[in-house]
Amino acid sequence: MSKLVKLKKGFDIRLAGKAEKQMHDFQPVKTFAIKPTDFIGMQRPKVLVKEGDTVKAGTPLLFDKKMEKVQFVSPVSGKIVEIKRGEKRKLLEIKILADDVIEFESFQKYSSSELQSASREKIIDHLAASGVWPQLIQRPFGVIANPDDTPKSIFISGFDTHPLAPDYEVLLKGQEEAFKLGIDILKKLTKGKIHLGVPADKAAPAVYSNLQQVEINKFSGPHPAGNVGVHIHHVDPIGKGDIIWTINPYGVVQIGNLLLKGVYDASKIVAITGSEAKKACYTQTYLGACVDSFVAENIKSTNVRAISGNPLTGQKINLDGYLSYYDHQLSLLPEGDYYEFLGWMKPTSDKLSYHKALGLLSFLYPKKEFVLDTNNRGEPRAFVSTGVFESVTPMDIFPVYLMKAIMAEDYDDMEELGIYEVIEEDLALCEFVDVSKHPVQELVRKGIELIQYS
Template structure:
């Protein structure tokens, strides 16, 4: 039975530059890249191609030696032009110079009856061999799901509350049939339920009528759209349990694979941020170079390009590549300057969660802000203020959890909820932290301590 869950804790970061629901006319993207660093937990990637090789969309290009069954494939057809490595030969990127017309590897097609009749083993084998399996993420740990596991449930968040997040109805417009086919395949992967979280304030045009799912409605400020928050309020994870999560785009991609027999990595991404002249959506493929969307489209030259959103995204170069799981790039001013008494000087142009001296944003709850990347301070003593709990709509104590991680106290970490969170669930704590701690880095450290202990 559906639940209506109203969350009061959290905070909406209101920024200038939300993408208008139109697809822009951008220059064609020439190069694409798969970045192993996008796949948390991948430790031993094995490259299957070499520079100069020709590939099609769906051609396997690497796998993780720890989970050899799962193939990572080319998003487009073209030539492998660079295999980029960093220190100690760490694999950073595999770049592809795309063909003007995309060619696809041909895979087996499934009718609706074929999906319903197929065994779990057949569905797993098909999804792992064709490149769509990495869309499935395991909780705890936030890593690519292990096909040998069987989750107690699968969770899908049907909306995003991060700053300037794309509109899912626009991203998925006209793809409801593929989404339903993907749901049918996911039903083969678990004996439990498939939970779909939707916003409580409006009806989703694409996702609201989805047989085979239990729909629950969430309202409230960010992070109400985080799948981790939704899991916590519907079916919390205990030690020893495994659930999987997947983005609605991943469900659609599975549906396209089964229906059309191809690995279709086409996607819409939102080009957002205060430094973009015209925030719009772009039609592209996974791993596209962002240069085509940024060049000549910014208000100034001193900018920061983020693959994703300002809370959880990754800083990239202007000619960098959008992350595998991202559907947004954000362009904000670079905050490479010192501001004397910046937090004390009275202003209404800076957004703050705190009602601090000089920061008057609380007087204008609906105003949108053009913020830069300046942290306005550096790491200092860990001050316990209670503010972390006020932005975390979960029954955990973030400060104590973070201190347990820093002390490497395994028992305390487990008791305080390390199995229920990944970085994005506590990202707001980093934003409101007066002590300027790298909260998300600390959370990942704790997860890895538990995972590999």
């Protein structure tokens, strides 16, 4: 039965630079990269190509020795120009110089009747071999789903409330058929329900209409109302021993296109956002694109931080770096590499703060969009328990006590306090509002790994 969930806890980070709903053609992207660091939990990657090899879109590049059937494939056709490694030969990137015209590996297509008769095992093998399987993420832990497991349900968040988040109506335009077929495939992977979360306060994208056997749940409220972890918590909570899979709408479309077209289609629409972007817009590219084409002649100054993803949970990259595997957004913000004397005490309405603190008057302007830089305005200090973490976490957990349990490496308390229900993005707002400046997202991942590998 569908639910309407009204959330009051949370906070919307209102930043200037949201992408306008128009497409823009930048200079063609020349290189693309697959980064094993994007795949949390990958420990033993095995490279299948070498520098100088030619590949097609869909050619396997590597796999994880823990799940050998799951292939990580090239998003484009071209030539392998670099296999970049770091300390202790840790694999960092596999870079591909793209062809002008993309060529594809051929995979089996499925008609509706063939899909109905295909076994679950056959579908899983097909998805794993073709490169689309990494779109499926397992809860707890937030790692790539294990094909040998069977989830009790699958969750899709159909909207995004992160700062400067792209509009899914734009990202998924024209993908109705692929999305519906992707949903049909997901139904074969679980004996439970497919849950789709949509916004309650505005019309859902047209791509979500006329879906069969999908439970559509509506959510209203501030961020993190769009987080799939919040949806799971309020609709079908995770208990110890439970497994739930999640996937974003782009992943559903990519699965659908695989069976419709018989190719690994890594094309995607990316939002260029942030106050430092001259053109905040959308552009067509492929997964793992180098951002130099989007940045060149499109930034207002040279002192800019490029973030793959959104400003709250995204990853800092170089101005010639690569978009991460799961990201549909490039954020360009002013770099905060300076010291500001009495910064938080000076009366101003130009700094966004959750706290109604001395001098920070942003609460008087509830609709204003702010130009914020990346300055932390402080350094780590004693953990102050103010109750603010609970006020931005719309889940029945105690974030402060959970953080302290992680710091103390208390396994029993971590389990009792909800470590199975969260990943980094679910508590990212706690890091934003934390007066003690703790790296909350890093702590969450540390706790998950302590439990996962204990």
